[in-house]
Each structure stands twice: as C-alpha cells, then as structure tokens.
Amino acid sequence: MNAQTVPAKTHQTPALFPVQDTWMGAMVPKRWAKRAVTRNAIKRQIYTVSADFLHHLPPAAWVVRLRRDFSRTEFVSASSDALTQAVRMEVTALMQAGAKTP
Secondary structure: OOOOOOOOOOOOOOOOOOOOOOEEEEEOOOOOOOOHHHHHHHHHHHHHHHHOOHHHOOOOEEEEEOOOOOOOOOOOOOOOHHHHHHHHHHHHHHHHHHOOOO
C-alpha cells in the first residue's frame, strides 16, 4: 500500500479584535441601577466622559463596570443633574487613573 502524505492544515484563529484601536464598553448591572432609564443614563455618561480619554489609553478593549449603587433616594431622577455630575466625577477619576501619562 502506498501512503500519501497529507499536508498539515495550518489554520490561524482570527484575532478577537483585528483592529488595533481603543474600544470602550460599559456594563451597568441591574443590581446597582434598578431602572433601565438609570442604567442607560449612566452608560451614556461613561461613553461621553471616556471619549475624552481614548487617546490617552493604550489600544485595547476596555470595559467600565459599575460596582456600587447610585441610591434612588439620593438620585431620584435618572435625568437629574446630581446623578450626571456624580457619574461624571467617578468616570473621570477612573479614566485619569487608567490613562497613560502624557
């Protein structure tokens, strides 16, 4: 019997993020913000503030995850200026800590 040599298949797994860029994601669990309108408002603030810091972050996929609640008693409305300012201050501090020094 004649044995044939079968060439080994070389297949590369595709890159998870094929573009070398900085990607930003936001995760706001229901546990910390019960109402969808509040979760969406917080995510919008995360994306807005992080856009100013994207050029300071190294190319990678970044995820900002809310780890504590924004109390409904303190922040009654999702569109309140108090909630907007509180989220902006938190995200700004986070981005400053994670950003490369210029």
